[in-house]
Amino acid sequence: MFLRKYLYIFLKTLPVIRNIILENQKLKDRISTLENDLEYISLILKEAPGHMYWKTPDNLYAGCNYNQAKLLGLNDPDQIKKKDIEDIFNLNANHFKQQIDSKEAEIIKENDRNIFIHKTESTFEEPTTINGQTYVFLSVKKPVIKKDGSVIGMVGISVDLTKQKKLEKRLNRAIKQAKSDREAKDIFIANLSHDIRTPLTGMLGLIDSLDEHMADEIGTGKIQSLRLLTNKFLKFFNDILDTISSPGILNINREYVNTADLIHNIVGLFIPVANKKDIEINYILEENVPAYIKVYHLAFKSVISNLIGNAVKFTTKGCIDIHASYDRDKNRLTMSFKDTGIGIAQNKISKIFERFTQLNRNHASKSTSSGLGLFMVKKHIQTMKGRIKVESTLGIGSTFTFNIPITETKSAMPEELTLDEKKPITQLDLEPKTALIVEDTKLAAIALNNLLKKNRFTNDIVETGSECIQKLKLQQYDFIFIDLGLPDIDGIDLLDQIKQLPKCKDSHIVVLSGHVNSHISKQCFGKGANSVYAKPLTLENLNKLNTL
Structure with a gap:
């Protein structure tokens, strides 16, 4: 009877025991699956590209990937747990041949603290010097926040920008060098332009003056051919100069x-x-x-x-x-x-x-x-x-x-x-005008003087800026022709002084230069010039001046 009673109880509890065994097996399977998933996730995190790490609210490392561990001289990412950068340095002193820059370490710590305080994702560019080599990382850091709003940690991902930064520096140096080379080229072209245009201008002036003394047709024809070739060369030079600029x-x-x-x-x-x-x-x-x-x-x-x-x-x-x-x-x-x-x-x-x-x-x-x-x-x-x-x-x-x-x-x-x-202008019909020519190159002054005289201008010629100012204090002129390259004063500065003189209020100031570009023109107009032309002054440009 007693045995029957226990047998009855056993049979009654057997399904329960079987269910417990089955549930236990299911639990073991779930635990095994979770362990596998956890191992998989852990491997993913450790093998992740770039530098990945996560910290506790007290700013200690809770883990990192292999790249971050390698950077810090650790064999296993787990070695980083519950440590800050100074702890890692003390633990792995052999790896760090030089002391970690304390200022850089403090900047990183401060960035991390701000993540916990402000509870927002932030991006930083963080330099880190290890063993004398400076790395530059672009770091994105984000707080880990529970549903109740409490911060339980921080996760960060850093990308090594060191190579890009080095390339950026090289590029900046190359840009700086290119700018310097361009400035040197501009100076060379300006000097070349001045040194060729000025004597050519003088040659044209001498040709014009010789023309007046030729009595026979053969001589006049040769002078005309010489003038034509000189003008052609000047035009050709101007075009080539514009091209190589x-x-x-x-x-x-x-x-x-x-x-x-x-x-x-x-x-x-x-x-x-x-x-x-x-x-x-x-x-x-x-x-x-x-x-x-x-x-x-x-x-x-x-x-x-x-x-x-x-x-x-x-x-x-x-x-x-x-x-x-x-x-x-x-x-x-x-x-x-x-x-x-x-x-x-x-x-x-x-x-x-x-x-x-x-x-x-x-x-x-x-x-x-x-x-x-x-x-x-x-x-x-x-x-x-x-x-x-x-x-x-x-x-x-x-x-x-x-x-x-x-x-x-x-x-x-x-x-x-x-x-x-277009057919060139050969002669202008102008009203009588007065002009002051400020030019230190005699041949260029002669050329401009001859051109203006042929077109009913009465001219005075001076070679320096100081002579120019003295003339303008005593006499008023319809036109003032100024060369920028004067021996005693820069032509731009001379323009400033001229505009302050009472007798120059109604004068038309024309700047003539061997080299004219947009920068020079802007400077001249800003200082009071009314017109800016490249040497030599042509009849076409003189005609434009008369119509202004």
Whole structure:
């Protein structure tokens, strides 16, 4: 009876025991799954890229990933728990050959404290010096907040920006150097411009003065030819100077040019050299070439000038043939420049368009070539969306051929024709005027004086700023022409003094300089100048002054 009773109780509790065993197994399985998940999450955190770490509210490390542990010289991320940076330093003194920068450590601690205080995510750029090497980290830190609003920790992720910062410094140094180089180039171009324009201005003045003394037609004709060539060279120099001032950067607007006249004028510049070398320059424009084409004027002129110049330079006998044609279906202009010069070796053809490459070193040593001509030719043609090719045989000659798209053409003179294609003004009908010329270069002063005298100006000439001020205190002038490069005072400063003189209130002040750019013009206008022109003053500009 007793045994039955216990058997009955056992049978009754057996399902409960079985359920407990099953639930226990389920619990074990869940615990195992959680342990696996926890291990997986732990591995993810430890293997995470960048530098990851998390801290307790008392600003002690609670854990980190392998990258952070490695940075701090730890073998296992678990070694970081319940420590701050000073504890880690003491624990791993062998790794830290130099003391951690206390200021940098305090900055990091302060950043972390602010996360706990303000309970907001923040981003910091934190420098950290370890063993004499400074690392720069971009750190994003965020508080860990429970549902009840209490902060139980902080998690941070830092990305090493050290390489980027080094590159940034190198880039800044390169930008600074480029700026310095650009300033040096601007100074060089300004000096070059002044040193060439000023004597050319004087030459034109002397030519004009000689013209008055020529009694026979032959002498007058020679003077006219000399004046024409000098003006052509000055215009050519101005265009080239504008091109090299900003290589690759051209006039935003394209301009119409007279195709035949442009080529004829450029060829004319090289005729004297070609004649001296006893070589002929021939050019043919097919009938299908439009009379007027719209192009980037300076680039187009520079390309033709460089290709003719190279052909003349490297040809000692024979001829240079220039051919131009136009494909109306494809709207492309093709020009070829064939010479009977020294030619180019086949293994050198691919290099001739590189910067500072010279076609023939033996020949170049006798010339003043910079090796930039063909480099600029290719750059300009590329800017005009064109192509260029070279065919050459050593000892026989070379042919350079380029083609560019020309979509806008005219058969008659367009109204917006570029300035140097318009008929020049030869004489002005002006009312009598008075002028003071402030110029220390005698030839330039003579040139300007002759131009003004021919157009009914009565002039006084002074060479220094102090002489200018003395004159203006005693006499009033309609126009004051000032050179910026005076021996005793800067022309900009002189403008300041002139505007303060009572007798100059109604005077039109004209600044003439060998080098004019937007910066110089802005300075001059800011100091009281009414007009700013590059030397020499032309009849066109003088006419503009009269109409102001």
